[in-house]
Amino acid sequence: MSTSAKRVLLAIILVFVLANAFFAAYYITLKQSPDGKPSVGPENGTTASVTGQAAYPGQPTQSQQPNGQEQTGIPDPAATEPAPPSTTALPETTVPAPTAPQVPPEETVSPTYIGGILVVNKSYPLPRSYDPGGLTDECESAFYEMQAAAEEEGLDLYIASGFRSYDLQASLYQRYCNRDGQAAADTYSARPGHSEHQSGLAIDLNTITSDFAYTAEGQWVAEHCWEYGFILRYPADKVDITGYMYEPWHIRYLGRSAASAVYHSGLCLEEYLGIDSVYNY
Numbered sequence: 001m002s003t004s005a006k007r008v009l010l011a012i013i014l015v016f017v018l019a020n021a022f023f024a025a026y027y028i029t030l031k032q033s034p035d036g037k038p039s040v041g042p043e044n045g046t047t048a049s050v051t052g053q054a055a056y057p058g059q060p061t062q063s064q065q066p067n068g069q070e071q072t073g074i075p076d077p078a079a080t081e082p083a084p085p086s087t088t089a090l091p092e093t094t095v096p097a098p099t100a101p102q103v104p105p106e107e108t109v110s111p112t113y114i115g116g117i118l119v120v121n122k123s124y125p126l127p128r129s130y131d132p133g134g135l136t137d138e139c140e141s142a143f144y145e146m147q148a149a150a151e152e153e154g155l156d157l158y159i160a161s162g163f164r165s166y167d168l169q170a171s172l173y174q175r176y177c178n179r180d181g182q183a184a185a186d187t188y189s190a191r192p193g194h195s196e197h198q199s200g201l202a203i204d205l206n207t208i209t210s211d212f213a214y215t216a217e218g219q220w221v222a223e224h225c226w227e228y229g230f231i232l233r234y235p236a237d238k239v240d241i242t243g244y245m246y247e248p249w250h251i252r253y254l255g256r257s258a259a260s261a262v263y264h265s266g267l268c269l270e271e272y273l274g275i276d277s278v279y280n281y
Helices: 003-031 137-152 166-180 210-214 216-228 236-242 256-265 269-273
Strands: 112-114 117-119 159-161 202-205 230-234 247-253
Touching: 117 269, 137 216, 137 230, 137 247, 202 216, 210 216, 210 247, 216 230, 216 247, 216 256, 230 236, 230 256, 236 269, 256 269
Parallel strands: none
Antiparallel strands: 112 117, 159 202, 202 247, 230 247
């Protein structure tokens, strides 16, 4: 081969090599991302690059996953959801807890006696200042006499709740209002000043549930408490008149004569005295 032919062949080979180098460089440039890092994505079966870059817009990397959860490659809707448009903030409002009703002014309240009986119900309150400091001596003595008689029958009577001050009743009533609402609380709890327990003449016996009526003690009390000066204050068939649910555990001391008269009349105390029991505030 002549020298000129060899030169032509070398020139062709050189052009070919340079062309290959040029196209290889151009191809590599196309495959580079704008920041110079290799481009990755779902199309090549890879969910994230080795540098931790997210595979989907808005999806956090493994190091960004909340609570240290492992990245799954599935877009997080919350991460890609646009932020809600800003709005003018409204003032915060709070719903106040139910509160006990306002009681009549102290100076307008005084104890009410009808036929020598101290009356305490929804219509007739006691003033806040009325405070015997506990069960009256007469009431307490009558209870212990009744307790001893029941014990002779093999029964066990005890005081579950006796005297309650005005303030204690207010606290209890407020708690019930907060829990059940005022309308419901009024069926089983007295508003402050309207509780017979404040008089020192009322006793809750044993278990303060309706089941007490079915115990031997409950049945004995219903039949014999009048003999010791007590009455069942809130009978089952007088709920609409007394204003309170049936309370077989609640007894009220009237004294033997009055208790006997009320018991044998078959009436509740409101009927016997000709009065009502309704809140007027």
